[in-house]
Amino acid sequence: MSTVPRPWRTDMLTIHCPWCGPRDETEFSYGGEADIARPAAPDGLSDAAWADYLFMRTNPKGWHCEQWNHAHGCRRWFKAERHTVTYEIRVTWPMHREQP
Amino acid sequence: MQKYSIMSLARQALNGHRGWQPAWREAEPKRRYQVIVIGGGGHGLATAYYLARVHGITDVAVIEKGWIGGGNTGRNTTIVRSNYLWDASAALYEKSLQLWEGLSQDLNYNVMFSQRGVLNLGHTLQDMRDIRRRVNANRLNGIDGEVLDTQGVKRLVPFINTSPDARYPVLGASWQPRAGIARHDAVAWAYARAADALGVDIIENCEVTGIRRDSGRVTGVETSRGLIEADRVGAVVSGHAGVLADMAGFRLPLESHPLQALVSEPLKPILDTVVMSNAVHVYVSQSDKGELVIGAGIDAYTGYGNRGSFRTLEEFLAALIELYPIFSRLRMLRHWGGIVDTAPDASPIIGRTPVDGLFFNVGWGTGGFKATPGSGWVFAHTLATGQPHDINAPFSLERFHSGALVDEHGAAAVAH
Ligand SMILES: Cc1cc2nc3c(=O)[nH]c(=O)nc-3n(C[C@H](O)[C@H](O)[C@H](O)COP(=O)(O)OP(=O)(O)OC[C@H]3O[C@@H](n4cnc5c(N)ncnc54)[C@H](O)[C@@H]3O)c2cc1C
Ligand SMILES: [Zn+2]
Numbered sequence: 001m002s003t004v005p006r007p008w009r010t011d012m013l014t015i016h017c018p019w020c021g022p023r024d025e026t027e028f029s030y031g032g033e034a035d036i037a038r039p040a041a042p043d044g045l046s047d048a049a050w051a052d053y054l055f056m057r058t059n060p061k062g063w064h065c066e067q068w069n070h071a072h073g074c075r076r077w078f079k080a081e082r083h084t085v086t087y088e089i090r091v092t093w094p095m096h097r098e099q100p
Numbered sequence: 101m102q103k104y105s106i107m108s109l110a111r112q113a114l115n116g117h118r119g120w121q122p123a124w125r126e127a128e129p130k131r132r133y134q135v136i137v138i139g140g141g142g143h144g145l146a147t148a149y150y151l152a153r154v155h156g157i158t159d160v161a162v163i164e165k166g167w168i169g170g171g172n173t174g175r176n177t178t179i180v181r182s183n184y185l186w187d188a189s190a191a192l193y194e195k196s197l198q199l200w201e202g203l204s205q206d207l208n209y210n211v212m213f214s215q216r217g218v219l220n221l222g223h224t225l226q227d228m229r230d231i232r233r234r235v236n237a238n239r240l241n242g243i244d245g246e247v248l249d250t251q252g253v254k255r256l257v258p259f260i261n262t263s264p265d266a267r268y269p270v271l272g273a274s275w276q277p278r279a280g281i282a283r284h285d286a287v288a289w290a291y292a293r294a295a296d297a298l299g300v301d302i303i304e305n306c307e308v309t310g311i312r313r314d315s316g317r318v319t320g321v322e323t324s325r326g327l328i329e330a331d332r333v334g335a336v337v338s339g340h341a342g343v344l345a346d347m348a349g350f351r352l353p354l355e356s357h358p359l360q361a362l363v364s365e366p367l368k369p370i371l372d373t374v375v376m377s378n379a380v381h382v383y384v385s386q387s388d389k390g391e392l393v394i395g396a397g398i399d400a401y402t403g404y405g406n407r408g409s410f411r412t413l414e415e416f417l418a419a420l421i422e423l424y425p426i427f428s429r430l431r432m433l434r435h436w437g438g439i440v441d442t443a444p445d446a447s448p449i450i451g452r453t454p455v456d457g458l459f460f461n462v463g464w465g466t467g468g469f470k471a472t473p474g475s476g477w478v479f480a481h482t483l484a485t486g487q488p489h490d491i492n493a494p495f496s497l498e499r500f501h502s503g504a505l506v507d508e509h510g511a512a513a514v515a516h
Contacts, residue, residue: 012410026411030400032355047501055353055444055500059342061404084356085404 031067101297127301140164144336145291146476152298155484165307169288175438181279188494196474209290218279223268339439341462360408366390380419445505
């Protein structure tokens, strides 16, 4: 876990990889909304419930819990809480842990 | 409405241009309307205009949180074309293009629609196969199109880099001669003026903050200027679609991303068409003022910040210089971003929602400016009758349940 200070005035994001520390945005790829669990029994789902899992997104204006991959670094996935207006990243943490 | 013509211009000139009237009234919100349109972009204003003109419904308010045209309508690179792959999209975008062709006359306002043609470049064999397929599909739908080879592209754009050792060599392009560009602000102002003249209230600086419902049916909207009731409500809010859906208690298959563009210092006329490239994510045209208008792809992450990332900027400017080495010493004047609502199939959502009486017209993503007239046309029909028009029936929200997606990634994912 690492807490990230408010980004200083720059247009490039600095993202704290939980393993490698603060790195430049260009090293990462974006993995979209976090915590979308694949339904345990897809056969029993209605079309609408399946569509909800597959396509529907929260898309909030504000804090967003999301997935990132340190693609050009350690290549590990992690989660981040990022503000979708200021782009501030409040915290990042490894995929398998609870949000700190 | 004060009619614009050469005569009125001459008359006003003689009297020092002191007699021009505001193009639309500054309306105070009434307590109740038959129809409320949320969002004063081109699509919302066009919807209100066609509601009044085609369906005779004039008890309409357009509610805009900022100023009209201040969203993506005033931030886009104004490419207008109709060469989409599938029949459903072809019908929608071609309806729009046909309305564009008569729009300045219809609205008595010069929207500067210039049919200078659009090239979509192909850089690989697969690009060229897809282009051939798309142009064939367009022709079967009665939409003009040609496949050009490298020389054909070079004839239209002599300074484009066609050397075979370019990182992405230009193998050819699709060419739609009837496509082109228009003046974005003029489109918003023209629809606003024409709708206002028919009795529509255009209410700026009024933000919708809640959707009032009573047992599953919409009854009105809460705004920063109080509650306004309505029988039917249409949300046409582009990047804020998710925010509005949240107010109404459902989710959409949309994600909002920043999309940026920039303009250069003015040049003498050099480019008299529009060139787009899906593969290298850059497209360019030249405005009447001489500025190059240059756009890119979306930022990978979601966002509501009206600015684009430096990472994307760097990539698309590199692509620009590779394709057009002649532009390497150009200075850029302005740079901005908008928020686009992208759908999984790169097609819009126009129709009913889980709330009775509440309709959405969103998900236009990176490419809705071209559709402004057609989108307004079909959405006005939907709001007037409660049923989709034949043209927007395939673009329902239910398509994500049935699986009948309208996959336009080839024609629309990056391209606008
Ligand atoms: C950089 C860029 C380049 C583009 N290039 C092209 C192109 O070349 N060709 C093309 O076809 N398309 C292009 N697009 C896409 C195109 O701009 C949009 O699809 C289109 O303009 C959407 O129109 P609209 O009227 O639906 O949305 P907008 O013009 O964004 O209008 C929506 C309005 O809703 C208002 N609103 C939002 N929330 C609320 C609320 N709660 N209460 C009241 N009002 C609210 C907003 O303020 C806004 O004015 C581009 C977009 C961008 C950002
Ligand atoms: Zn790492």
